Amino acid sequence: MTLFAEYSQIxxxxxxxxxxxxxxxxxxxxxxxAMGTSVGSRAITMKQAIFIAMVFEFTGAYxxxxxxxxxxxxxxxxxxVMATHPDLFVYGMLGSLLAAGTWLFIASVLGWPVSxxxxxxxxxxxxxxxxxxxxxxxxxxxxxxxxxxxxxxxxAGIISFxxxxxxxxxxxxxxxxxxxxxxxxxxxMFAVGFFLSMVTLLKGLKYVFKAHxxxxxxxxxxMIASVIGLxxxxxxxxxxxxITQDKTADKNNRFSSVERVFGVLMIFTACAxxxxxxxxxxxxxxxxxxxxxxxxxxxxxxAKATVEPWILLLGGVGIVVGLATYGYxxxxxxxxxxxxxxxxxxxxxxxxxxxTVVIASGIGLPISTTHTLVGAVLGVGLARGIGALNLGxxxxxxxxxxxxxxxxxxxxxxxxYFFKGVFA
Numbered sequence: 433m434t435l436f437a438e439y440s441q442i443x444x445x446x447x448x449x450x451x452x453x454x455x456x457x458x459x460x461x462x463x464x465x466a467m468g469t470s471v472g473s474r475a476i477t478m479k480q481a482i483f484i485a486m487v488f489e490f491t492g493a494y495x496x497x498x499x500x501x502x503x504x505x506x507x508x509x510x511x512x513v514m515a516t517h518p519d520l521f522v523y524g525m526l527g528s529l530l531a532a533g534t535w536l537f538i539a540s541v542l543g544w545p546v547s548x549x550x551x552x553x554x555x556x557x558x559x560x561x562x563x564x565x566x567x568x569x570x571x572x573x574x575x576x577x578x579x580x581x582x583x584x585x586x587x588a589g590i591i592s593f594x595x596x597x598x599x600x601x602x603x604x605x606x607x608x609x610x611x612x613x614x615x616x617x618x619x620x621m622f623a624v625g626f627f628l629s630m631v632t633l634l635k636g637l638k639y640v641f642k643a644h645x646x647x648x649x650x651x652x653x654x655m656i657a658s659v660i661g662l663x664x665x666x667x668x669x670x671x672x673x674x675i676t677q678d679k680t681a682d683k684n685n686r687f688s689s690v691e692r693v694f695g696v697l698m699i700f701t702a703c704a705x706x707x708x709x710x711x712x713x714x715x716x717x718x719x720x721x722x723x724x725x726x727x728x729x730x731x732x733x734x735a736k737a738t739v740e741p742w743i744l745l746l747g748g749v750g751i752v753v754g755l756a757t758y759g760y761x762x763x764x765x766x767x768x769x770x771x772x773x774x775x776x777x778x779x780x781x782x783x784x785x786x787x788t789v790v791i792a793s794g795i796g797l798p799i800s801t802t803h804t805l806v807g808a809v810l811g812v813g814l815a816r817g818i819g820a821l822n823l824g825x826x827x828x829x830x831x832x833x834x835x836x837x838x839x840x841x842x843x844x845x846x847x848x849y850f851f852k853g854v855f856a
Contacts, residue, residue, distance in 0.1 A: 435519045439855060440728050443522060447728075450529035451721030451743070452750045454552070457536025458713055459754025462548045463489055464540075464762035465802050466705045467755075469809065472767015473778030475698035478760055484699075485706045485759070486752045492710030493748035494741075508553050508577075509560045513568040515733045522727050523855070524559035525720045527847030528840075531555040532716070535839050540754075543761040543769075544832035547800040550577060551840045552716045558841025559848040581833055584799040585807025587791065592784030592811030599776050600815070604687060610677045613690045617672060617697070618665045620779070624697060625664030627786040628704035629657035634790065637711065664700075671696065687776070694775035701782040709801065710751060718747040766805065769825045771813030780815075781808040803833065 436443070467481040476484065514521045532551040539546045560568040599620075603612045633653045641647060648656070672693065681688035722737040767773055773781070785801070785808045792799040806829060813821040 435522075435855060436728050436731055443526070443728050444725065446526055447529075447721050447724040448746065450526055450533060451717050452746055453533035454529045454536070454720075455714065455717040455747045455750025456754035456757075457533045457540065457551075458548045458717060459489070459751035459756075460540040460758035461536045461544075461546060461754075461762050462713055462802060463706070463709060463751060463755045464759040465545050465766055465805050466709050467702060467759070468545075468763040468766025469773060469778040469781045469805070470698045470702040470767075471763050473695075473698060473773040473775045475695040475775045475778060476702065478763065481702070481763065482756055482759065484702055485755050488703050488706035489710035489755065490748040490752050492707040493714035493751055494744050495711075508570055508573045509556055510568050510570060511733060513565055514560070517564055518727050518731060518733050519855075520564055520852070521733050522724050523851040524556070524563055524844070524848050525724045526851055527559050527844045528552060528555035529717070529720050530847050531558070531840055531843035534843055535836065539832060539836075540758045540761055542832075543765040545762050545766055545802050545806055545829060546832050546836045547802045548713055548716050549800060550833075550836045552720065553577060554837035554840030555844035556720075557837070558844035561841075562845045563848045563852070577837070580799050581803060584788070584792075584803035585810065587799075588784050588788040588804040588807035589811035589814070591787050592781050592808040593815050595784055596777060596780035596812045596815040599780060603690060604776065609687055609690045610682070613693050614672050614675075617693055618668050620783070621668035621697065622661040622665040624661075624701055624779075624783055624786075626657045626661035627783060627790055628701060629660040630654065630790040631786050632704060632707065633657065687774075691775045694779045697779050698775050698782070701779065701786070705782060705786065710748070713801070714744065714747040714751060717750065718743050721747075765825065765829070766809060769822055770806070770809050770829075771816070771820050771822065773809070773812070777812045781805065781812045784808040784811060 463485050467485050470476045471478055471481045514524075529552075532548070532555045535551050535555075536546070536548060557569055557574065602616045603609050606612045630653060633648060633656060634650075675689075675693060677689045678692075685691075718739050719737070722739045722743055723733075725743070726737040727733055767778075771777075782805075785805045788799065788804045788808070789801065810821065810826065
């Protein structure tokens with residue numbers, strides 16, 4: 433392996449740099465999706481959102497990002513086919529990180545919320561199919577990803593539509609919204625605690641559980657989440673008893689006091705979603721990076737790659753920097769441009785997104801967190817009528833989703849041949 437003997441240090445530096453760039457893209461684009469509803473509904477300010485995400489995204493990425501990650505996520509590529517070409521594998525993974533990071537940079541500048549998972553998967557498909565062999569790609573899995581473009585927003589949109597309809601029926605469209613808010617919001621708080629605990633158990637902490645040989649069945653996870661939901665509801669009842677109605681503010685806006693209550697809920701959902709997102713999606717950056725470092729060290733391509741703590745640290749830092757420097761663009765798109773959000777609408781969207789992730793994890797449906805949240809915001813908007821939606825912005829978002837997979841693949845092929853030409 434003269435390649436690794438001669439260029440190991442250069443390849444090491446490139447892997448770290450491109451992994452950091454990819455993590456930056458995740459922070460700039462994907463994290464903003466999770467926080468956009470909270471900012472758009474004015475439950476929290478942009479600065480508060482960045483601070484919350486910095487703390488919880490970094491904590492999730494570093495503490496629960498996983499000691500061992502799959503070399504190639506989603507089982508999209510056959511690692512055994514690549515085993516005989518470790519040099520091409522390294523070129524491809526470097527090209528994939530750079531390609532996905534570049535596409536996320538472009539999308540973030542334009543304010544497009546795209547899927548970071550689809551970006552890196554598209555990039556890996558591109559170099560594997562063209563640079564190694566078309567047999568290296570499990571094409572059946574690709575159709576599952578394409579199907580998720582429809583299923584993710586559709587399921588989340590339907591759920592958020594009915595959650596917000598229930599909020600309208602039980603609270604907003606009643607004679608005494610504040611009294612009914614105090615009566616029914618504990619049930620919503622239970623649902624928040626339940627679904628966000630399920631997201632954390634199924635996605636946020638799955639790598640920690642794997643590392644310590646702990647495994648919960650879906651039913652066991654539901655039981656744990658139910659207990660947490662009851663605790664959250666009990667805390668909610670206590671907090672609600674201390675909130676008084678501001679009748680002066682309610683004269684100008686009938687729902688002012690009610691929205692204030694939902695605003696408190698949004699802070700909980702934002703923190704939990706940020707932790708779950710950081711722990712799950714940091715693998716999009718550190719997985720390929722760890723794979724390259726593993727091949728450089730051993731000279732062999734393996735299905736699993738050990739992720740050192742410093743790699744997770746690098747990924748966590750990249751996500752935080754990406755959010756702080758460019759996250760506001762996508763936050764504005766999600767939170768303000770699709771439809772007008774209030775805390776009650778933003779709550780319905782975030783809870784629907786969490787519920788969709790739980791349902792999809794339970795039945796093994798491949799979904800995109802980004803597409804799920806956008807669909808949830810669409811559902812909330814539709815609950816107020818088609819006129820509440822900005823169809824021009826929605827069309828642009830859908831177009832960016834369709835472009836993501838081929839864009840990642842095209843850039844990856846370009847970078848793959850560049851690195852092959854430089855190092856061969």
